[in-house]
Amino acid sequence: MAGAAASRGHNLFLALQPDAPLRAAIVALCAGLRETRAPGGRWLDPAHLHLTLHFLGHQRAPDAALLARVVAAAARVEGAPFDLQLDRVDSFGGHARVLWLGPSQPAVALGQLHATLGHALREAGVALPAGPPWSPHVTLLRGLRTAWTGTRVPPLRWPVREFVLVDSCVQDPPVQRVLARWPLAAGR
Numbered sequence: 001m002a003g004a005a006a007s008r009g010h011n012l013f014l015a016l017q018p019d020a021p022l023r024a025a026i027v028a029l030c031a032g033l034r035e036t037r038a039p040g041g042r043w044l045d046p047a048h049l050h051l052t053l054h055f056l057g058h059q060r061a062p063d064a065a066l067l068a069r070v071v072a073a074a075a076r077v078e079g080a081p082f083d084l085q086l087d088r089v090d091s092f093g094g095h096a097r098v099l100w101l102g103p104s105q106p107a108v109a110l111g112q113l114h115a116t117l118g119h120a121l122r123e124a125g126v127a128l129p130a131g132p133p134w135s136p137h138v139t140l141l142r143g144l145r146t147a148w149t150g151t152r153v154p155p156l157r158w159p160v161r162e163f164v165l166v167d168s169c170v171q172d173p174p175v176q177r178v179l180a181r182w183p184l185a186a187g188r
Contacts, residue, residue: 008170012056012066014074014117015166016084017178018049018138018158025156026086026101030140033089039099040145048176051102051138053114053163054121057129062167062179066126070165071180073124077117077163080186082109086138087155090148097144100137104152110136113163113184160184 088104169175
């Protein structure tokens with residue numbers, strides 16, 4: 001197709017996605033950060049905001065067998081809905097500096113969901129890529145050009161009611177598709 005961006009593969013991950021009101025609040029927070037601190041870099045498309053629970057790896061094309069194992073594992077995960085409070089903006093260092101929004105206090109229910117999901121994936125034979133320890137966050141900006149130290153912001157309440165499987169097609173601009181959803185329900 002003429003003019004279509006060429007895909008450089010797919011990143012697969014399980015994540016939380018903000019609902020429309022929270023997404024709008026995050027966009028407003030980003031606008032305020034741009035005005036007050038002008039951090040410089042590439043702001044993420046608001047449609048791509050998410051909190052990764054487990055990165056499943058990069059592939060040339062989504063592997064049907066892997067997806068089947070992930071879907072089966074995720075379907076076995078039980079957990080009650082919970083609220084998450086996002087109240088800290090900070091950055092990760094390294095070559096590609098990232099500005100992020102996350103909780104300043106550990107969120108027990110979020111940690112339990114991450115651990116339970118990881119256990120179910122390993123039991124289903126899904127090899128999780130090695131990487132740095134999990135640090136729950138929503139990436140706001142990539143390629144941060146100015147130093148940033150942790151900043152408290154007015155808390156944003158995130159009502160977590162489901163998690164999703166996302167296929168992020170690596171191209172310019174990126175395209176993300178939700179492949180499956182799992183609701184969190186007490187006593188499911």
